[in-house]
Structures are given as structure tokens and as C-alpha cells.
Amino acid sequence: MNCLEFRRRLGSEPNGTLAEFVAHREECARCASAQAAADAFEERIRAALRVPAPANLADRILLAQTTESRQAVRNRKRGVGALMLATAASILIAVIATRYQPDDMPVLAGLVIDHVHKHVVSAVDAEYPIPKQAVMAAFADRGVKLASVPDGVNYIQECPAGRYKSLHMVMPERDGPVTVVYVVDKPSTRTTDFNQDGLRGREVPVGAGSLVMLAKDDEGFDLIESQWKQAINEKVATVEADMIKTRPAGGAFLSHGLRSSVAAP
């Protein structure tokens, strides 16, 4: 590097560490002196560029960020933001909950609706089928051993339904998604169909608990009901058969066997 090249580089990158640049400076006294002057000028520029920043700048940013985050959480909880992506099932639940009339539906279904109104499932979360093993694991965690898993469970979570334990699922059907909630520890006394503003619901006793279905159309209810009865009751039937085989005289085991599919919390 010659002096001309050095000065050009000095003017564009005074703090450069290029080997040739450094080597020339060490060899050339005039360029070393120019470097010292350039360094001093750089320091003056740096001082001038350091305009005073607002004292509370970081706090102001953090306040804006936490406010935005909290607002987002509030919106999610209220379903305002999530409704943009909500499944039709979630939307219908919101409508049902808003216009809920206790006389039109069973109490347990009302509890389920209260829950799913708060817990809006986004379409993104219910896009793909959940692995059957995960569905089984979720039921097992609730103390219910499934004999089989119906196809098309795209969402499942352990959720509360009032004071009861439940599994909150979404099953896409031809006429739209169906919200299916299995309340594991509260059996219904009978099957009840209800209709709210054109939206359909059904509560069915299944196993030791109750199955609640909610959808825009009830065409898929019969199939879903039979699938879940098979999945839950088959196991009970198996347990019952085993018990009959092994039981001594007396008939106290049947009711015990029916309840054995639900563990204590």
C-alpha cells in the first residue's frame, strides 16, 4: 500500500485493520501522523453524534411492549383476536353462550358451553389430526382407558367443565367442525338434544361420564356418538366380561366394573 492508498482508506475507514493499512502506517511517519489526526477527528465526530437520549427511553419502550402484550392476552382471552382464526365450532359456542337459556339445555351442557366460550380453539390448532396415541394418553390421564380412538380428532386438551374433569376435542365433519367434550366424572341421566338459535347440541351418557357435542348441524352426531360409545364402552365391556369370568358368587362386581374406567382425581 502506498501513501495515496493509505490516505484514501484513512478517509473512509480510519479504524480499519487491514494488514497492509496497518503495515504502511508503521513504516510511514507522515501517514502515522495523519492517522493520529484522523483518530482525533473521529473522536470529535463520535462525541457530536452521541446526542443525549431520553432518560426514560428504555422504560417507555418496555411499557409499550408490556401494554401491548397484556392487551393481546386480554384479547385472546376474550376471543377478540382469536375469533379471526376461530373455527366455526368455536364461533357457534360463543353464540350459544351469549344467548344461553338454561331451560333449553341440560345443566352439564351449560357448564361445557361456559368453558368452551372461554377456551376458543383456533383453526390453526385444529388443522391436523392428533396422533391416536396422544388422544389415548389424554384420556388415560383423565383415568379413562379407550379401547379405540375415533378418526378425526384434530384437537384435544384436558379442560374443566365447571367442577368436573373433561376432555375438550374438535372433530371436523363434512358439514363443519363438531366440538366434542367428554366429561369423565359426571354421567348424564339421559340423552338430550337441544337447539339454540339454529345451532345443535346433544348430551349423551357414555361410560361413566357424558359426551357433549355442539355443531352447526347435528348430522354427524349419531356417528360421533356411536364411535365414542364404542371407544369408551368397549373397554368397560371387556372389563366387565373379565370380571364375570373371574367373579365368585354374588353380583356386586358389575357396578364396580362400570365405574372402574374412571380413576379418582
Place this chain on the structure above:
Amino acid sequence: MIDNPVGEFASAGELPGNYRCKESAMKPVNESMSSRQHQFEALVRGHSTDLYRYAYWLCGQDALAKDLVQDTFLRAWRALDKLREVGAVKAWLITILRREHARLFERKAMPSDDIDDFDLPDPQATPKHRTEESVLRQAMAKLEPKYREPLVLQVLGGFTCAEIAEQLGLGEAAVMTQLFRARQKLKGQLGFENHSAEVSEL
């Protein structure tokens, strides 16, 4: 009859977290948020001042610079999970800020290349009481943005010519030329006698 009434679900069990109700999964979510929040706070406290100064020299207005920095960090917060290299964080923030600045001028149709009313931090400085800093700031304010921006990135940001070229979408040689001229122009405004002769004299 209610055999096993339960309230909120607090027990963890063995089920993967993905399949738990969001209501019952608050603790893990909070823990995750907390870690992310700490990372973000470190980012803000570590870089907000530098970013403000860069924004200030970009737009020339204190209030606008504050808004730009705030918007930049809010965008950074939303995209924080994309940040992989800690060493690249300053360049990442600068990129976001430049985009925010461009959006602002697109929205408001403001001229971005000619800032006449630079809101200098020491307006009270009279010719008698002008500090060297205030003189230099005025000179900086008069520089064309194409000279000022690479200089700010280099002197304040500590970026190399190659990094500045990448930020500005220019060639490295072009950036070196702009930096050279920026310094020459500054010296000219400051009345340095031999600023133009530094190279030609050789």
C-alpha cells in the same frame, strides 16, 4: 351425585403440554414468557440508546426518533423468536428501524432526503457559546443523508464498510467513497484549511 368434584386443573400428570387446557397451562406459559421477557429487556436496555441516536440522525427529530425506536422494538418483540445470533442483534435492529423509517415516509409521503428543520439537541447554543459538539452537529445535520447515514453507522454503530454496504444495499466501494466524502464535507464545513489537500498533496 358428584363423586370426584375438581376445581381448576392443577396437577401436571404425564400428558404432553400441547394437549393441556390453556387455563391449566398458565405456569409453563408464564415461565416461557418470563424468559422471553428477560431477553427482550436486555435487548432494550442494551441497544435503545444507540438505536435512538441512529434514528435521530436518520430523521432529525427527537419525537419521531423516539417513536421509531419504540416501533422498532415492538416489531423486534414480535419477531424475537427469529433471533438466532446474538452477535447480529444490532444489525437486525438497525434493519428493522430502517424499514420502519421507510414505512413512515411511505405513509406520510414525507421527503426523506432533505431534512431542513433538524431538531438539534442544543438549540440554545449561540455563536458565542457554541460548543465544538454543537458546531459539529450542525455540520452533520447539513450533510446529505447519503453521506450522513453510512458515517453514523460506522462511527456510532461500529460497522465495517462491508456491513454498511449490506445494510444499505450498496457496493462496498460506493460506501467507502461516501464515507470519504462525508468526512471531507464535514471538514469543509468546519473550515479545516487543508481538508481537500490531504490526498491531492500526495
